[in-house]
Amino acid sequence: MTHDIALRTEDLEVTYTGNREVTALNGVSVDFAANKLTAIIGPSGCGKSTLLKSLNRLHEIQPNAEISGDVYLGDESVYDTDEPLPEIRRRVGYVPQKPTPLPVSIYNNVAYGPKIHGDHSKAELDDIVETQLRKVNLWEEVNDRLDAPGAELSTGQIQRLCLARSLAAEPEVLLCDEVTSALDPISAEQVEETLADLKSEYTIVMVTHSMEQAKRLADDVVFLYLGDLVERNDARSFFENPQNERTREFVKGHTAVEYDDADGADESEPESTTAQTVSAE
Amino acid sequence: MDRYTEQRLFGLLARASAALIIAVLLLVVGVTLYRGGRVFLTDPTVAITPPGSRYMLDGGGGFLHAVLGSIFIVVPATVIATIMSLSTAVFLQSDYSSERTSDVINMFLNVLWGTPPIVYGVFVLTVIIAVGAQTSLIFGVVAIAIFQYPIMTRYADEALRSAPDAVKEASYGLGATRFETARVTVRAALPGVIAGIIMGFARGIGDAATVLFTAGRSTQMPGGPFEPATTLPILIFEQAASFNAEVRSHAYAASFVLIVAVLALIVASKLLAGRYARFTPGG
Amino acid sequence: MDPTTDHGSNAETTRPDRLGRRLVIERLSSYWLIGAGLFAVALFGLIVLTLVQQSIPIVSEHSLLEMLTSANWDPAQEEFGFLPAILGTIYVTVLSMAMGTPIAILAAIYIAEYAEGRMKVIVSSFIDVLAAIPSVIFGLVGLVVVVPFVGDYLAPAFGTHSIGLGIVTVSLVMAIIVTPFMISLSVESLEALPDELREASLGVGATKWETIRSVLLRAAGPGIFSAILLGFGRVFGATIVPAMLIGGQTAVPGSPFDAGETLPSLIVNDFGELMSIPITQSALILVGLLLLVIVWLFNFGAMLVRRRLQRRWQY
Numbered sequence: 099m100t101h102d103i104a105l106r107t108e109d110l111e112v113t114y115t116g117n118r119e120v121t122a123l124n125g126v127s128v129d130f131a132a133n134k135l136t137a138i139i140g141p142s143g144c145g146k147s148t149l150l151k152s153l154n155r156l157h158e159i160q161p162n163a164e165i166s167g168d169v170y171l172g173d174e175s176v177y178d179t180d181e182p183l184p185e186i187r188r189r190v191g192y193v194p195q196k197p198t199p200l201p202v203s204i205y206n207n208v209a210y211g212p213k214i215h216g217d218h219s220k221a222e223l224d225d226i227v228e229t230q231l232r233k234v235n236l237w238e239e240v241n242d243r244l245d246a247p248g249a250e251l252s253t254g255q256i257q258r259l260c261l262a263r264s265l266a267a268e269p270e271v272l273l274c275d276e277v278t279s280a281l282d283p284i285s286a287e288q289v290e291e292t293l294a295d296l297k298s299e300y301t302i303v304m305v306t307h308s309m310e311q312a313k314r315l316a317d318d319v320v321f322l323y324l325g326d327l328v329e330r331n332d333a334r335s336f337f338e339n340p341q342n343e344r345t346r347e348f349v350k351g352h353t354a355v356e357y358d359d360a361d362g363a364d365e366s367e368p369e370s371t372t373a374q375t376v377s378a379e
Numbered sequence: 380m381d382r383y384t385e386q387r388l389f390g391l392l393a394r395a396s397a398a399l400i401i402a403v404l405l406l407v408v409g410v411t412l413y414r415g416g417r418v419f420l421t422d423p424t425v426a427i428t429p430p431g432s433r434y435m436l437d438g439g440g441g442f443l444h445a446v447l448g449s450i451f452i453v454v455p456a457t458v459i460a461t462i463m464s465l466s467t468a469v470f471l472q473s474d475y476s477s478e479r480t481s482d483v484i485n486m487f488l489n490v491l492w493g494t495p496p497i498v499y500g501v502f503v504l505t506v507i508i509a510v511g512a513q514t515s516l517i518f519g520v521v522a523i524a525i526f527q528y529p530i531m532t533r534y535a536d537e538a539l540r541s542a543p544d545a546v547k548e549a550s551y552g553l554g555a556t557r558f559e560t561a562r563v564t565v566r567a568a569l570p571g572v573i574a575g576i577i578m579g580f581a582r583g584i585g586d587a588a589t590v591l592f593t594a595g596r597s598t599q600m601p602g603g604p605f606e607p608a609t610t611l612p613i614l615i616f617e618q619a620a621s622f623n624a625e626v627r628s629h630a631y632a633a634s635f636v637l638i639v640a641v642l643a644l645i646v647a648s649k650l651l652a653g654r655y656a657r658f659t660p661g662g
Numbered sequence: 663m664d665p666t667t668d669h670g671s672n673a674e675t676t677r678p679d680r681l682g683r684r685l686v687i688e689r690l691s692s693y694w695l696i697g698a699g700l701f702a703v704a705l706f707g708l709i710v711l712t713l714v715q716q717s718i719p720i721v722s723e724h725s726l727l728e729m730l731t732s733a734n735w736d737p738a739q740e741e742f743g744f745l746p747a748i749l750g751t752i753y754v755t756v757l758s759m760a761m762g763t764p765i766a767i768l769a770a771i772y773i774a775e776y777a778e779g780r781m782k783v784i785v786s787s788f789i790d791v792l793a794a795i796p797s798v799i800f801g802l803v804g805l806v807v808v809v810p811f812v813g814d815y816l817a818p819a820f821g822t823h824s825i826g827l828g829i830v831t832v833s834l835v836m837a838i839i840v841t842p843f844m845i846s847l848s849v850e851s852l853e854a855l856p857d858e859l860r861e862a863s864l865g866v867g868a869t870k871w872e873t874i875r876s877v878l879l880r881a882a883g884p885g886i887f888s889a890i891l892l893g894f895g896r897v898f899g900a901t902i903v904p905a906m907l908i909g910g911q912t913a914v915p916g917s918p919f920d921a922g923e924t925l926p927s928l929i930v931n932d933f934g935e936l937m938s939i940p941i942t943q944s945a946l947i948l949v950g951l952l953l954l955v956i957v958w959l960f961n962f963g964a965m966l967v968r969r970r971l972q973r974r975w976q977y
Contacts, residue, residue, distance in 0.1 A: 156861055161778040182383055188867025194858040201859075201881040210876070211866040214382070260862065267866040386871040389768075393776055396768035397785055400845070403838050404792045410803045466698030475695055486965070487702045493892060493961040494709075494954060495899020497926045501950035502709045504933075505716050508943070525705065532702070556688040561695075578794070585796025588901040588926070592933055612798040616902060619802050634802050638795065645794050649787065 104132035104301040105153060105190070105271050110167035112148050112157065122148040124325035125167065130271070130318075135297040137316035137333075138305045141348070145325045146305045147195075150273050153303065154190035155183060171270070188215060191269030195276045197256035199248030200263070204240050207248045207259055211267030230262040234292045254285020258292055265296075272296075274304040278311065290315060309349065313337055321345050408638065415635025418628045425632050434598045435618075438625030442633055444600045448608040451516055451601055452594060453583045456523035460531050460583075461576050463524070468535035469561045474547075491529035496588040499525050504592040516601055516608040519594030526589045527579045534575025542568040574648040581644040585637065587612035611637045713951040720944035729945075735912040735923075737932060737942040744949070746914050750829060750922035753915060754904065755897045757833035762841045763890055767879075769841070770848035770886075775874055786849070793842040801906035804835040809907065817919050824919040827909035833918070835907060836897050844893045851885025852878060884971035888964035895960035899953055901926035925949050 112123040122145045130136045138146045151157040153169055155176065169176040176186055188211070200207050208227045212218055218226070227244070231237040236258045240251070248259055257277055264272055274293070278286035293302065293315060306312050312319055312333065319336040321329045321344075329336065329345045340346045419425065426446055431439025467488075471481045503522040507514060546567045550560040565572060587610070595607025596617060611633045618630040720729075724742055732743030773786055812834070813826030824830070855878060863873040879886065909921025910931050923931070929946050 151861075154865070156864060159857070159860055159864065182869075184382075184864070184867045184869045184872075186867075187864055191867075192861060192865030194861045194865070196856065196858045198856065198858040198862045200862060200877050201883075202876075210863070210868070214866070214868050214872055263862070264866055269866075273865070382869055382872065386869040389871045389874075390776065393768045393772035396765045397772040397777070399765060400769050400792065400841060401785065401788050404788050406807070407792070407795065407800065407803050407838070410806055411799055414806060463698060463701060466695055467702055470695040470699035475692065476699060480699070484699055484702050487706045489965065490958055490961055491702065491706055493895050493899075493957055495895075495901060495926060495957060497899065497901040497929055498709070498713075498950050498954050498957075501929060501933075501947055502712055505712050505947060509712075528705070529702070556684055558688045558691040559684070561691075581794055585794075585798070587796070587798045588930075591930060612796055612902075615798045615802055616906065619805055619906060630802065634799050638799055641794060641796060642791065645791055649790075 102132035103129045104172070105130040105303070106170050107149070107153070108168045108170065110149070110152060110169065111165065112145070112152055113164045114160070115162045115164055121325055123152065126322070126325075126327045127167075128320055128327055128330055130301060130303050132301050133298060134317035135293065135302040135304060135315055136318040136320060137312040138303065138320045138322060139307075139309065139312050139348075140322035140328075142307075144322045146322055147275055149322065150275055150303060150305050151192070153271070153273055154187045154192055156187070156192055188267050189269055190271045190273060191264035191267055192273045193257075193260050193264050193275065193277050196280050197253045197260060199251070199256050199259060202248065203245045204248050204251070204259060205244040207263050208266050210263060215267060226266055230266045231259075233265060233296065234258040234262045235288065235295075236262060252285065254281050254288055257281060257285070257289050261289070261292060261296075265300075269300070271301045271303065274302060276305050276307060279307055309337075321348065323348075408642075411634050411638045415631045415633075415638070417631075419632040419635040425629060426636055429600050430598055435621075435626060436623065438623055438627075438629055442611075442614055442629050444597065445609050445611045445614040445633060446636070448516070448519075448594065448597070448601050449584055449610040449612075452519040452523055452590065452608065452610055453580060456520045456527060456583055457576065457580045459520070459524040460527035460579060464528050464531035464575075464579070465535050465565065465572065467528075467532045468539050469565070471532075471536050472539055472561070472564070474557045474560065488529050488532055492533060494529075496526050496586050500589045500592045503589075507593065512605075514593055514595035514607055515605045516594055517604040519590045519608060519610070520604075522589040522593040523583045523586065526586060527583045530582055531575055531579035534578060535572055538568040538571025538575060539564055541571060570651050574652040577644050577648040577651070581641050581648070584610075584644075585612060585641055587616050591616070710951075710954070713947055713954065716944060717948040717951050718944075720941060720948050723941065729948075733914045735928075737939070737945065740941065742945045744925070744928075744952075746912050747923045747925045747928045747949070749914055750904075750908065751898060751924040751926075753829045753918060753922070754832050754836060754900075754908075754924055755894060757829065757918060758836035758840060758897050759890070759894060761833065762837035762844065762893065765837075766841045766844035766889075766893070767848060767886065770845045770852060771874055771879075773845070774849050774852035775870070775878070786846075789842045789845050792838075793846060797839060797900065797902045798906075800835050800839055801903045804831060804903065804907050808834050812919070820919070822917060822919050825909065825921065827907055828921045829908065829915055829918045832904050832907045832924070835903050836900055839900070839903065840893045840896050843896060844889045847889035847892065848882070848886045851882040851889070854885070855881050884968045887971070888968045891960050891964035891967065895957040895964075898960065899926060899957050900924075901930060905930040925953055 106127070106129040108127050110123055110126045111121070114120045114122060126149060138149060140146050148157055152165060153176070157163045157165075165177070168178060171186070171189060174181070176190075179186070200210060202210070205227055208230050209223050212223060212226050228237060228241075231240065236255060239255060248256065251259060261277075278289050281289060290311065293304070296302065297315070297317070304315070316333045319331060319333050320327065321336070323344055329340065329342045331341070336345070337349060340349055425441035427443050428441025429443045430441065431437070434440060467484070470476055471484060476484070499522050503518055503525070504514075507518055512518070542564050547560055547564055550563045555563070590610055591613060594609060594613070596613055597607035597609045601608040614633050615630045615637065618626050621627045621630070720742065729742050729744050730748065731745055732741070733745045734741045734743040735746055773782060773789070777785055808831050809826035812828065812831045813824050816830065817824035859877055859881060860873055863877045864870070868876070904924040904927035908923060908927055910923060910927070911921035912923050912928070915922040929949055932942070933946050
């Protein structure tokens with residue numbers, strides 16, 4: 099497995115020091131290959147989102163997050179750098195779990211990043227908006243109402259708008275935090291199709307609850323368990339020939355017990371029968 | 380301007396604004412405590428000495444009349460306002476009124492909440508004139524109670540809303556009536572309700588505009604519910620700019636007493652609300 | 663509706679004693695609570711009706727338009743020109759809101775977006791305390807601190823003269839009073855915004871300030887705007903501070919450093935002495951009614967803005 103490495107973490111450790119101290123990541127070192135889609139999977143509360151957000155330092159908006167180790171974007175350190183934080187976040191974009199339109203028009207949602215990062219003429223912006231909306235298969239649906247508030251779209255459309263918004267900032271890496279979990283099955287499928295189209299052009303790191311989704315989309319899979327990296331492999335080997343005992347159990351569905359106290363873990367996603375029986379209890 | 384310079388500039392401005400407000404608060408409280416404390420602490424008995432016969436001219440005696448007036452007006456007013464506001468708040472919950480009804484009532488409550496206190500004062504005064512009575516303690520009570528009512532209803536409504544639904548469901552599940560359930564809900568929200576009552580009391584004891592025309596600016600000891608009375612805020616208002624230094628100094632001393640009382644009430648209400656938050660799931 | 667109310671009246675007599683008693687209590691209490699709910703509406707109606715009815719004498723003798731635009735206020739001569747007080751009120755409201763609003767918004771941003779942990783708790787409790795201090799105390803501190811400041815420093819700095827009492831003095835103190843009120847309402851709307859909104863904006867490389875300026879302030883805009891409108895209403899109806907600090911001069915103010923009169927301070931300064939003259943009394947009640955209507959418009963506007971804009975720019 100020799101890939102270009104777009105992003106890698108080195109002994110990344112994140113601790114939340116709130117009322118009680120919680121170690122969310124426990125010295126994780128992992129590579130993310132360029133122009134591939136890497137899925138991060140694992141039971142709820144095992145540090146998936148923390149890992150994702152620490153890749154562009156977005157966890158820092160939570161008070162009391164302490165971090166050690168480092169993340170490298172190419173050869174550059176993300177934490178020990180002179181580059182301003184917003185520039186890092188432009189290069190490593192983030193799409194939130196909940197479909198969240200900015201409180202502006204559809205057009206300005208997409209133009210938000212470009213407007214911040216450079217001076218563009220109106221024609222250039224029009225062009226960017228159209229290109230990005232086409233990339234996420236939304237152009238046909240919204241080109242007659244670009245001035246309408248983003249919030250008027252359906253949740254599935256909003257999520258694709260969010261993807262377009264992130265892409266418009268021309269990121270090198272795109273972080274997607276369970277972007278289909280808040281959607282109905284049909285919208286989820288559309289977003290998945292969009293991601294599948296995008297993954298040859300972008301380095302995508304995606305957190306998902308759904309093993310099926312990881313199977314369908316991922317080139318590589320990273321399995322986290324309670325803040326530890328258990329296994330990282332290409333998707334085919336990961337699912338067909340897991341190296342680790344815990345991975346094997348998780349892939350079969352046994353570890354799904356952990357879903358129990360999760361907030362509404364994937365009722366809509368078809369899991370293995372074992373997982374369904376467990377969550378029905 | 381470079382976007383990072385802009386970011387730093389506004390971060391700084393935001394901090395400076397917060398600092399300015401803290402500074403102003405410290406100035407206001409500091410000046411009151413210092414100027415008032417200098418008078419009050421040298422002779423605390425001014426607060427428990429009845430006024431002399433020529434009080435407004437020479438400041439003889441003390442301002443016990445205003446201390447008692449405040450208590451005799453604000454305590455009964457708070458009791459009345461508590462009963463009315465708690466009842467209204469219970470009615471506003473979903474058991475008694477539809478969303479539409481409670482929306483309409485809330486709209487009127489919001490208007491009352493924003494109504495300047497002076498309007499209540501004028502209103503009660505017109506009532507006094509209409510019934511041919513004179514300004515007296517009892518009308519001060521009415522005016523303050525009207526003033527407190529929308530404020531306390533808002534607090535009570537918030538407290539009741541934050542009571543867990545499970546309490547209601549459990550109560551109905553046992554076959555309780557709506558009224559019995561409401562009592563349980565009120566009990567579950569009690570710390571919040573009490574914190575609201577304390578805040579209402581604090582607002583009532585500090586307001587001057589409502590009582591100025593209704594209680595009568597008496598300079599004698601309160602003689603009964605139908606006799607004129609005065610309160611601490613009125614006394615401060617009337618005497619703060621007096622030409623007689625002694626009369627003026629009583630305004631300072633009274634402001635010391637008033638601010639200490641209000642601060643104590645806020646702390647009490649905060650402590651209660653904080654305690655409450657610890658027992659609320661997810662709070 | 664709860665099933666317990668659905669029993670006919672005779673059910674109460676045939677039921678066992680205890681249940682019957684409970685149902686009677688339920689019925690009586692619900693009458694009382696409905697009454698309490700209607701009390702809010704009734705109180706408002708009663709206040710409006712009383713004020714309207716008592717204002718009729720003055721309106722029937724003098725034209726309303728003339729009173730609102732005449733500068734001549736002399737109740738002893740039956741001259742009721744509200745213009746000086748109206749202008750004074752507008753001066754005070756505009757000045758104190760111009761001073762208070764930017765500071766309130768910036769401080770709200772600090773509390774909601776910058777302050778963390780202990781600092782946040784401390785700053786917001788200070789704001790709460792500031793909001794709860796009686797206005798008569800602000801008036802007193804104004805007399806001790808702001809009046810000499812305006813008279814000795816501020817007015818000379820602007821190349822004019824002031825006795826210290828006047829519109830600027832009132833505006834400064836009212837700005838202090840209204841700011842914490844606007845801050846807590848604005849902080850509430852900012853904190854109600856979901857974190858995803860911040861993440862979405864930061865995630866495309868916006869700075870914190872860009873996020874606040876173009877996303878958060880916009881999303882919280884309806885709430886903040888209505889906080890400002892409510893603030894306007896507050897200053898407009900403020901009574902005690904203007905009465906103590908404005909200097910009681912019923913003439914059209916020539917400069918903000920002049921003494922003046924606001925509508926509420928007019929009531930305070932003239933009600934006591936002139937209560938016995940029915941027509942003056944009616945004039946002052948009309949002022950109260952004006953206040954109520956204007957503040958009601960501010961409140962209504964605030965509510966409308968919140969509802970309209972929220973629907974349009976929901977996130």
